[in-house]
Amino acid sequence: MEFKGFMINMVQSELEDAVGVENVSCTHAEQITYGVDYFWLSRMWADKGNTPPAPEFVVRPGSTEEVAKVMKIANYYKIPVQPWGGGSGSQGGALPMAGGILLDNKRMNKMLDLNTNAGTVTCETGIIFQTLEDYCQEKGYSMMHLPSCLTCCTVGGALAHNGIGILSTKYGKIDDMVLWMEVVLPTGEIIETLPVPKHSSGPNLIPLFLGSEGTLGIITKVKFRLIHEPEIRRHHAFLFPDIHTGYEACHKIVQAVKPSIIRLFDEAETVSIIKKVIGFEKQGSFMNLTLEGYKGIVAAEEEIALKLAQEYGAQYLGTEYGEKWYENRITFFYPGHIMNNPQMFGTLDTVATHENIEKIYWAMKAEVSKFPNVRFISHSSHWYDWGCMNYSRFILDNPPEDPEEALRLHNQIWNAGVRAALANGGVLNDHHGVGLKLSRLMKEQYGPAMKVLEIMKKGLDPNGIMNPYKMGL
Amino acid sequence: MFTEIAYKNADACRFCWMCRHLCPISNKTGNEVNSARAKGLLVSMVKRGFDFDPSMAKVMWECCLCGACTNNCATGYEPRSYIREARSEAIVKGIAPMNVMAVVDKMLDTSNMYGAANLQEKLDLSGVPTCGKILLYIGEVASYEVPELAAAAMRILRKAGVDFAVLKNEPTSGAYMGDMIGFVDEVRQQALTTSKAIDASGAEIVIALDPMDARIMKHEYAEWNCAPKATVLTATNYFASLVASGTLKLTKLKGIVSIHDAGALSRDLDETAPIRAIVSALGLDNHEMYRHNDLSMSCGGALLKQYDPALAALTCEGRWYDVERIDSNCIVTEAPGSYAVLSSKVPEGYEVTDYLLLLDKASN
Ligand SMILES: Cc1cc2nc3c(=O)[nH]c(=O)nc-3n(C[C@H](O)[C@H](O)[C@H](O)COP(=O)(O)OP(=O)(O)OC[C@H]3O[C@@H](n4cnc5c(N)ncnc54)[C@H](O)[C@@H]3O)c2cc1C
Ligand code: SF4
Ligand code: SF4
Numbered sequence: 001m002e003f004k005g006f007m008i009n010m011v012q013s014e015l016e017d018a019v020g021v022e023n024v025s026c027t028h029a030e031q032i033t034y035g036v037d038y039f040w041l042s043r044m045w046a047d048k049g050n051t052p053p054a055p056e057f058v059v060r061p062g063s064t065e066e067v068a069k070v071m072k073i074a075n076y077y078k079i080p081v082q083p084w085g086g087g088s089g090s091q092g093g094a095l096p097m098a099g100g101i102l103l104d105n106k107r108m109n110k111m112l113d114l115n116t117n118a119g120t121v122t123c124e125t126g127i128i129f130q131t132l133e134d135y136c137q138e139k140g141y142s143m144m145h146l147p148s149c150l151t152c153c154t155v156g157g158a159l160a161h162n163g164i165g166i167l168s169t170k171y172g173k174i175d176d177m178v179l180w181m182e183v184v185l186p187t188g189e190i191i192e193t194l195p196v197p198k199h200s201s202g203p204n205l206i207p208l209f210l211g212s213e214g215t216l217g218i219i220t221k222v223k224f225r226l227i228h229e230p231e232i233r234r235h236h237a238f239l240f241p242d243i244h245t246g247y248e249a250c251h252k253i254v255q256a257v258k259p260s261i262i263r264l265f266d267e268a269e270t271v272s273i274i275k276k277v278i279g280f281e282k283q284g285s286f287m288n289l290t291l292e293g294y295k296g297i298v299a300a301e302e303e304i305a306l307k308l309a310q311e312y313g314a315q316y317l318g319t320e321y322g323e324k325w326y327e328n329r330i331t332f333f334y335p336g337h338i339m340n341n342p343q344m345f346g347t348l349d350t351v352a353t354h355e356n357i358e359k360i361y362w363a364m365k366a367e368v369s370k371f372p373n374v375r376f377i378s379h380s381s382h383w384y385d386w387g388c389m390n391y392s393r394f395i396l397d398n399p400p401e402d403p404e405e406a407l408r409l410h411n412q413i414w415n416a417g418v419r420a421a422l423a424n425g426g427v428l429n430d431h432h433g434v435g436l437k438l439s440r441l442m443k444e445q446y447g448p449a450m451k452v453l454e455i456m457k458k459g460l461d462p463n464g465i466m467n468p469y470k471m472g473l
Numbered sequence: 474m475f476t477e478i479a480y481k482n483a484d485a486c487r488f489c490w491m492c493r494h495l496c497p498i499s500n501k502t503g504n505e506v507n508s509a510r511a512k513g514l515l516v517s518m519v520k521r522g523f524d525f526d527p528s529m530a531k532v533m534w535e536c537c538l539c540g541a542c543t544n545n546c547a548t549g550y551e552p553r554s555y556i557r558e559a560r561s562e563a564i565v566k567g568i569a570p571m572n573v574m575a576v577v578d579k580m581l582d583t584s585n586m587y588g589a590a591n592l593q594e595k596l597d598l599s600g601v602p603t604c605g606k607i608l609l610y611i612g613e614v615a616s617y618e619v620p621e622l623a624a625a626a627m628r629i630l631r632k633a634g635v636d637f638a639v640l641k642n643e644p645t646s647g648a649y650m651g652d653m654i655g656f657v658d659e660v661r662q663q664a665l666t667t668s669k670a671i672d673a674s675g676a677e678i679v680i681a682l683d684p685m686d687a688r689i690m691k692h693e694y695a696e697w698n699c700a701p702k703a704t705v706l707t708a709t710n711y712f713a714s715l716v717a718s719g720t721l722k723l724t725k726l727k728g729i730v731s732i733h734d735a736g737a738l739s740r741d742l743d744e745t746a747p748i749r750a751i752v753s754a755l756g757l758d759n760h761e762m763y764r765h766n767d768l769s770m771s772c773g774g775a776l777l778k779q780y781d782p783a784l785a786a787l788t789c790e791g792r793w794y795d796v797e798r799i800d801s802n803c804i805v806t807e808a809p810g811s812y813a814v815l816s817s818k819v820p821e822g823y824e825v826t827d828y829l830l831l832l833d834k835a836s837n
Binding site: 027028032033038049060084088130131134135137150152330334335336337341 | 521531798
């Protein structure tokens with residue numbers, strides 16, 4: 001919205017009154033910084049020297065009550081509010097595309113309670129996830145939520161797009177870890193979910209806000225369950241002749257035992273990233289598997305997993321490469337190893353049942369490969385007894401120089417890849433969210449069911465100020 | 474306006490969030506603009522035609538150059554390279570913040586951050602020679618802000634029977650000036666002056682009381698071809714060897730403490746063992762904070778305290794929180810800057826001491 005005369009200063013002083021003068025600003029340096037997150041398009045835009053999307057106000061609340069005050073002010077003036085955690089989201093979810101207020105939550109960074117008797121930890125959501133994990137580890141516990149963005153993201157960001165960590169196959173997605181949440185509604189009311197995450201006391205509110213990407217409210221506090229560090233963690237690696245046998249074997253393994261990690265790489269990723277980072281030279285489909293917990297149970301599980309893998313023609317590679325993968329699990333993401341601009345790239349992660357996941361892999365690969373010079377690599381991690389995730393990436397080394405051309409091509413590749421998933425029993429996304437990137441495809445995915453989300457949005461956010469243009473809402 | 478090296482590093486950092494959890498400043502301010510990636514992004518935008526403006530300049534000083542980001546970087550990028558250059562550039566362009574310029578002016582006048590005409594006015598150097606084989610290089614912080622550490626160091630050396638010298642009107646090393654204004658000519662000149670003064674003292678060994686001085690003498694002086702002839706040792710290393718050899722006799726102290734590693738030592742000079750050997754020889758039980766050794770969280774440092782005391786206090790609060798979560802209520806520092814900062818904001822029920830004060834107390 002456009003402010004006339006000194007109206008912008010009037011709003012600013014009201015925001016300053018809510019959160020403190022020093023916590024409202026919008027310098028040129030901030031405008032640039034908050035206009036670029038991990039989304040490839042925002043990076044490309046900046047890389048070409050274009051002006052990033054900028055907010056009018058950067059507001060840094062220090063408490064739930066301050067968030068509530070900001071939301072009330074924003075509602076009165078009908079100013080868009082875009083929550084920002086760490087800005088490490090890859091879908092452009094936090095970008096201030098509508099101007100207005102950029103709400104940086106990182107001052108709300110306190111651990112409120114670490115209760116080793118109850119096995120719970122409660123914190124504000126602006127805390128960096130690695131910091132929370134450090135606090136838990138100090139006491140011999142872990143969240144067991146170890147995404148590759150652990151050091152980059154806030155707890156709020158991980159909740160807002162329902163993230164997942166590398167140990168998910170045993171310990172679950174973040175939605176399996178949340179016990180309770182406090183949320184500030186778009187209209188400024190502070191609500192809490194029920195004290196337990198599973199019940200028959202009416203519809204559960206936790207899943208409504210988890211994964212809502214700042215479009216339905218701001219998650220301000222959360223209580224998670226804690227897990228003891230395992231007595232033993234053992235890594236193994238295998239080489240399958242091809243991805244097909246790999247999928248079949250992994251399906252059998254997850255129905256028999258509970259590994260914490262299974263990562264099955266296609267032939268293209270095996271000879272590129274796996275070779276580069278852990279030095280594995282052979283061709284085929286590399287798979288690393290980790291089992292953990294009490295020694296005796298792990299030993300029994302190892303025996304079963306190894307036997308099943310070998311039944312599907314896997315060559316057992318011992319423990320070395322699995323250990324190397326685990327040690328280097330973060331190294332993959334540093335500049336120099338990870339894809340980077342000016343390359344064009346995207347992670348088309350989706351999730352499906354075992355029946356559909358391999359179909360999706362081949363369909364996506366076929367669609368994405370139709371674009372000239374686009375490379376496609378893929379792996380599947382995050383396994384369930386009913387299915388698994390597929391994490392496919394496209395990479396184009398020399399995208400168009402012109403930013404608008406590049407944007408167009410980027411979106412065309414995404415449309416093609418995601419539609420291949422949708423047509424074969426997949427979903428828009430597994431764990432990075434929808435954000436701005438896939439917003440346009442929400443209606444296509446949900447069909448008539450989109451109405452349910454739209455009604456909820458209208459009810460909770462009557463002025464439509466929460467994170468506009470995101471998630472199709 | 475920036476060097477290729479600075480741009481290369483900035484272009485790596487601009488889209489990378491991997492080290493943000495270790496930044497003692499951005500984790501306290503909660504402002505995205507204080508992360509290493511934001512500073513990289515800003516410099517990279519300058520490369521792409523954006524004007525380097527006062528708001529960007531201000532951000533460059535909201536950093537204590539602690540090196541936690543660099544140390545974490547799996548691919549070896551160095552945000553401090555472009556941050557230092559950005560500081561030089563901002564000063565030349567006349568867009569550095571006023572609080573910064575106030576200290577820069579003092580440094581350009583007096584070559585120390587305090588603007589002290591006589592840095593040694595608080596030291597009792599009577600009877601201390603100015604020439605000798607072993608030179609105690611005290612540095613600006615221990616000379617002026619926490620002279621009790623310099624006094625303790627001299628008493629310890631005497632108790633150990635070490636003949637030592639201290640330079641008269643000891644010139645500053647350029648360490649803090651280099652952090653404040655970047656490694657520009659003025660800093661190189663300062664380095665040359667100090668190196669010559671060390672050579673003129675006839676020193677064979679320099680004991681650098683402040684790890685910041687040890688770092689610049691060992692790294693940059695060598696790079697700038699002005700290393701002194703003498704061997705530069707960190708004071709922690711030197712005192713640990715006096716303890717290990719039995720030259721310095723200690724009575725045992727008792728209690729639980731937590732060592733606060735200084736980044737200049739633990740990261741830049743790769744030194745973490747001597748302080749632990751000293752603390753153990755003192756009979757103290759070191760309960761490590763979760764982030765220790767090269768992962769240590771900076772407390773802000775002496776320079777930040779001079780030009781932005783509020784930010785330094787906030788940063789320091791973060792370090793105290795690390796000790797508050799464990800069963801220790803005493804921090805032991807190993808650098809004068811850490812002692813100066815941490816002792817200026819001690820939470821109730823906690824205390825801070827320095828290994829030099831402990832060695833002085835326990836030696837006879
Ligand atoms: C190197 C790297 C590796 C990654 N690996 C993984 C991985 O292994 N697993 C995984 O799940 N993801 C991964 N991601 C992507 C992931 O989406 C983000 O890193 C992260 O979880 C987003 O958190 P953030 O705090 O940075 O949120 P932001 O990017 O700031 O925001 C993301 C979305 O959440 C909203 N939001 C933020 N805070 C709140 C809040 N408190 N309440 C309501 N809405 C809020 C924003 O408006 C936005 O829509 C990776 C990203 C990177 C950069
Ligand atoms: S120093 Fe390394 S880890 Fe930190 S932002 Fe730069 S490239 Fe990333
Ligand atoms: S040097 Fe220290 S304070 Fe500066 S950006 Fe890096 S981690 Fe943060």
